[in-house]
Amino acid sequence: MTTVFVTGGSGFVGGRLVARLVKDGHVVRALARGDAAAAKVEALGGSAVRGDLGDVAALRAAIGGSELAFHAAARTSRGGSRTQFWADNVEGTANVVRAAREAGVRRLVHVGTEAALMDGQPLVGVNENAPLRPDSRAHYPASKAAAERLVLDADLETVVLRPRFVWGAGDTTVLSELVAMVKGGRFAWIGGGRHRTDTTHVDNTVEGLILAAERGRPGQAYFVTDGHPVLFRDFITELLATRGVTPPDRSLPLGLALAVASAGETIWRGLRLSGAPPLDYMSVWVAGQECTIDISKATEELGYRPVKTREEGMAELRG
Template identity: 75%
Template sequence: MATVFVTGGSGFVGSRLIARLIKHGHAVRALARSDAAAGKVKDLGAVPVRGDLADVAGLRAAATGSELAFHAAARTPGRGTRKQFWTDNVDGTANLVRAVREAGVQRLVHVGTEAALMNGQPLVNVDESAPLRPDSRAHYAASKAAAEQVVIKANGSLETIVVRPRFVWGAGDTMVLPELVDMVNSGRFAWIDGGRHLTDTTHVDNAVEGLMLAAERGRPGQAYFVTDGAPVVFRDILTELLATQGVSAPSRSLPYGVAKSVAAAGETLWRSLRLKGAPPLDYMSMWVSSRECTIDITKARAELGYQPIKTQQQGLAELR
């Protein structure tokens, strides 16, 4: 079995990935920025290596001896300036690519996202031919698009592959569902135009399945979308997710035009005054909450043999 180097191993996707790798008999080394992160990956069975994405030499040392690497670390949507997103997601990815290549790693699988295609437009049955949007108004989307460009461009002596799950959810989520519950409980939650648009989702186990298959079968230099297999109504899936936590989704709804104005004003105000935290509604949250995002996973099915391994009902039952 291979020795595998993982970044972001204490996160939602990364921790499930480490558990899967360990189960399959691989030896795992995991980058850890803090004592808490080191403790978590150690509990999963990985060897924690202290360091961060700003330190090329440290990354190279951590990856030495590994044949395969997974890059799951990223600054996630929400708080942060454009510079911070670029430093963490773009510069950090470039540092990792350089380090693993110099360490002799053979293949790098990068955790991408459909957000890399977003700049306010609906994404309707999109596939991997849709253009990346490093010019996106949303810092997260722009930085993830630029990071993916870095990864794909690096393909050569190092084999690089991107896997793009959409709306990752499931037991162990420490971000999306807890934030939704907090928004409802604090009275900050509202649908946009009723929330009746279609969206694809990816249970965390399905995301990990895609990553494992990409490591084994993915074509170098390629990107692959993975999802739960069929779109759902945004309002329906969020209502069911909230219900697993004993929370009832409110009926309050904002017109799209109002939400767009609120997001634009908030983004401008926070940027110009350099305010801390995040505006009440940012571009990324508005787009996810109001624009269709449906994904064609034909390529992953055909080239990776990908099939979802966890159904929506199974995932919801685990959350309850």
């Protein structure tokens, strides 16, 4: 039995990870910023430890006594300034690394993302040799790329696990936002939505995290997905159907979507407006460009295989 520390334990991926670790017989401690987060962690069988990513002393105390740590907390919202993304995703990660090192944690597993490679180009059959883009025009990819570099360069045993487009039962962000967009008349395909995309069910993400902790080579990153790509339009249509929602056929040309996103980002950043513009860089890149991933490294080195098919995941969502 191992004592494990988790950040983001009340979130989508972190919560499912806490449940899996508890099921596997580990003692789990998870960082919680407030009462609601603490209650969720406790309901999953973990022990909530109060604190946040900005307090190194609190982190060190919370992580103390743990052999293994997972860092799943991150700012993922569409809106937010560069300062906010850097504070949460870069400085917060640096604090976790420091606290883990000072507390004597044996290994830290970081939840990364394929977005760390994005700056407007399609990602076609990419693997772990593709360069990180801390210079990305979008705050989320840039901050996650910078955070991953910190983790991989740390004087601590670290591994990064990169899922692509995490989905499944328990998601309260992506699917609900898509449903709201359709119902509000704000949904349109970008470039027809017929590009290929990889996805990663939350259970497959957690499986990858467990394997990364057990078998990953220190200082290495690993991609995991559901095993094979699907047409973006087909996946989103089926995802929405689990909520009884049918997307319209309306489509926006990719070039126009990129121009609108560029203008919106410029205005929002220049005027320091709150929230996000109607179209932002990340949304256009995800919804309008191919993103296919080579998971050979995880398959060969970690023994990774998806534990849940898309069909099973969709069936769960339909309830």
